Amino acid sequence: MPTFSASAFQRLTGLESRPQPSVIPTRLPVVMMHGFGIGGSLRRGGHLHEQAMYLRMRGVRAYAPNVSPYNTVRARCQTWQAHIEHILEETHSDAVTVIAHSMGGLDARFLIAQMGMHEHIKALVTVSTPHRGSTLANLVLKQPDAVRSWLADITDWMGTHIIEDGSANSLQTVRELTPSFMKHSFNPNVPDHPDVAYWSYAGQAGRDTPVPLTPLLRYFNTHLYEREGINDGFVSVESARWGTFKGTVDADHVRQVGMDAGFGGANFDANAFYAQIAMQLRSAGW
Template identity: 35%
Template sequence: MKWIEPQKYLNKLKLQEFPQPEIIQLNYPVLLCHGYGSMSMLMKPSPMQDSCMRLRGFGIHAFAPNIVPYATIETRAHQWKDRIEQLQQKYGYTKFNVIAHSMGGLDMRYAIQNDGIADSIASLTTIATPHHGTSLAEIVLTTPELLKEKLNELMNWFGENVFPNEKSNAVAAVEQLTRNYIEETFNPATPNHEKIQYYSISAAVGKGTTHPLNPILRLQNQLIYQKEGINDSFVTAESAIWGEHIGQYSISHLEQIYLQVSKERKPLVDKMWLDTAKNLQKNNL
């Protein structure tokens, strides 16, 4: 019988002096803004719920409210403004560090420029936001008209049932995510505000990389790669860069908000959120 050294296993039981998550002290609370879509709302209270709780684990005051899932940038921006004002009235906050995922980053850029909330924002960090558009939107819009119409009706019906406070418009939102609209209309009209710090995070998996991707997303990942290059299955690494680029991560668009994350890959997502929080701390935000 092989002798098993007990000390080897006892070492694994040694207690750390401080096993809790590191406290990250920020000057301002964090508002998390979700992107396009609502399927994740069937599985959790908010698309950004897990990310929010990750930040709260660091001792950060973080909030992840919901807004209309399928609507134009302008409509969604107005709702983010309302959420900011609600939190200010309830807790007395003056400013927020906004961390926005995907389309949420465009919403907040618009809100800062057009909705009079610049004085309430200390920083905007965007994660995989299509700042230069995404060819995936163009692919969706090439769907045969009848099918596109039916899909629009279905998505609007679903969106208005999970969030009945605002009328949805799924196709209009997709049209605003195309490269042509973002580069020729949105960006020229939506410059950065001089008093706000802008940061961005990009990602790439699948085709053109050595990093794995859920097979369900493989086709769209390859189609985007053919048109634009490496991507996270929704947005290219290049399109996601805006302001000061924090870094590129090997996690998919859905993994970034803790969807379809395996146990083995969860530490990669955890690290992205830790790095995001520490960047705010480093910059005295």
């Protein structure tokens, strides 16, 4: 029988004394809210499901529900509210924290300011949310009528069929994502609530950054860069800043939710990123 030292045998077997990952004992459940579009819905479980399951393996009571991906904030929030009420009941908790990607952050702000959910949402962390809109919305609205109608028909059809009881109003949603609407209508009517903590992250990739960009976002990235500066292909850093700004994420908009569109080329761990946010929530007492 071969003779091995204890250390050599351990290296050979790779057996660790504590093989399970450390838990993240957040006090409150974490609700992960997705943004506009069906990209994440093409994966089993939908938007942010994989990240929620990763957090669950670390002891976080994480949920990533899905709502109609091509509808307005007001319409989506009816479903979000029902989801959160279900989570509160299931977990026997009186409050949650929210991590929201992209348009999901606008939904969460509306829930808090206009639907009384400030009593049940203690903290909101937004990731690449267009708090000041996106000039990409203007780009869509400037297309010829026939093109706009064609795009609206396709996205509305997908929005109503991809989820049970789905609904869609994609063209109106795009109108409400313009910088003008956000400045003159949404933000004045959706103020931050003093009882809720607001944190934000922004994404950066492509132009004027060392971060690889998913090729499909190259035109959008350039368009935004010329008008708003550094961005992640959909939302600029400046637009994403809100409340306590926690910094930039070296990932484009789709990689922030664990997608790479099959192109690879970026070293970004979305699961670890959201686990980091959960750790910060835990440290803050939530």
